[in-house]
């Protein structure tokens with residue numbers, strides 16, 4: 510008897526307990542907004558007619574607090590990172606959702622974050638990696654949006670038009686989504702979208718040139734000179750094992766430098782760190798990559814510019830101290846992991862994509878602060894083959910998406926910032942172009958770090974950023990008024 514009562518009580522509270530667990534599990538806090546985490550089963554391969562299709566759980570986030578029946582849906586088409594990162598750094602959508610009575614949906618790109626088609630073995634073999642491609646991701650997005658529209662059609666959250674948003678690779682996906690599914694997607698706002706990612710379509714040197722421009726502007730020439738000197742010193746010191754050990758301990762590397770290949774990894778990591786610092790050069794502290802202070806380029810350069818040193822060892826020490834604003838700003842880093850590309854799942858997926866479909870030529874020249882590095886297709890192809898046993902298909906993008914003539918991208922905004930290295934193969938505004946003759950819209954932001962206009966508004970925002978956001982809002986309003 511008493512057992513039965515206990516059972517009854519248990520059963521009565523079970524849904525509550527489950528409810529709490531689900532609540533804790535499925536609500537993601539983004540800024541101050543509670544965003545619901547959801548999953549949908551999508552086919553692993555959208556292009557195989559085999560039945561029954563193998564499926565996996567694709568993650569997406571929904572914020573419907575401001576949405577009313579028939580209101581638009583702002584769709585962030587996830588790119589090469591965990592979708593929660595995009596959600597945390599795209600506050601603009603939350604800022605404007607009330608004005609539009611809009612719902613916001615962030616969709617994760619397959620193979621990133623938690624959307625792994627083969628769970629923890631997704632990266633274990635090329636066989637498992639082969640569905641990691643933009644075409645499959647676009648189909649995931651279309652599949653989910655179609656389903657969402659259907660499911661909500663008779664409810665108080667029936668959806669209005671879909672507007673896609675994306676920065677960098679996610680921006681290319683937004684533009685392609687509009688191009689491929691014009692009846693589903695009313696328009697797309699993209700920022701720093703690498704539309705010209707094929708060899709020969711842009712010059713390879715802009716990436717490092719723009720990063721250098723940011724350092725020249727905010728860190729002064731002296732800083733750029735010290736950075737150039739640093740390459741020489743690190744290269745010469747790391748020729749001996751003793752020198753490698755010294756660098757390893759100064760930078761507190763997680764794994765000591767042991768071979769010339771390790772030194773190459775260090776040099777690549779350093780180049781990437783400078784580029785990232787220039788990208789996140791926001792006027793407030795942020796954590797887009799690592800946590801960094803406000804104006805990180807200035808802070809880093811101030812440390813370099815005021816440092817004094819008499820020998821190379823002192824130089825390395827003060828250099829390592831300056832780098833801490835990126836590697837250890839919180840003071841919580843145990844060690845510096847320069848080898849993360851070899852084991853971080855998101856990085857593996859991205860390297861697979863850049864070695865197969867998204868060929869993004871990057872080179873450094875005498876006109877930037879980086880070590881001179883040529884780019885050619887054969888070397889890149891060999892490198893991919895050596896590392897991952899795959900070779901890029903230079904014609905795949907063309908045979909899949911057609912040429913890089915933007916003429917058919919109607920209702921797409923292509924923004925790029927003159928101070929964002931990631932804009933290097935984006936669409937720049939050519940001031941002499943006749944804008945009335947093009948169905949797409951290019952928009953140039955003079956001064957903004959990476960995707961800054963997509964971030965939540967802040968009192969430090971400059972006028973270019975405010976103007977860009979206003980332009981997006983009025984453009985979306987125009988699209989929504991189109992029949």
Ligand SMILES: *[C@@H]1O[C@H](CO)[C@@H](O)[C@H](O)[C@H]1NC(C)=O
Pocket residue numbers: 628629630
């Ligand atoms: C993968 O996940 C399964 C089940 O969650 C676990 O048993 C297994 O140890 C994991 N394998 C690896 C390589 O992490």
Ligand SMILES: *[C@@H]1O[C@H](CO)[C@@H](O)[C@H](O)[C@H]1NC(C)=O
Pocket residue numbers: 548549550653656657660
């Ligand atoms: C739509 O409803 C079906 C059936 O309940 C469900 O399996 C699917 O996940 C829903 N899709 C979305 C996007 O909500």
Ligand SMILES: *[C@@H]1O[C@H](CO)[C@@H](O)[C@H](O)[C@H]1NC(C)=O
Pocket residue numbers: 817818819823
């Ligand atoms: C460099 O050497 C000079 C002269 O030997 C010395 O006065 C100075 O303190 C040294 N600077 C540093 C940073 O050690």
Ligand SMILES: *[C@@H]1O[C@H](CO)[C@@H](O)[C@H](O)[C@H]1NC(C)=O
Pocket residue numbers: 760761833836837839840841842843844845
């Ligand atoms: C980070 O800073 C803390 C506190 O100063 C220090 O204990 C730790 O060793 C540092 N880690 C790295 C990688 O610099």
Ligand SMILES: *[C@@H]1O[C@H](CO)[C@@H](O)[C@H](O)[C@H]1NC(C)=O
Pocket residue numbers: 939940941942
């Ligand atoms: C800009 O447009 C002019 C006129 O159409 C053209 O001659 C020039 O090459 C273009 N510049 C760039 C950078 O595309």
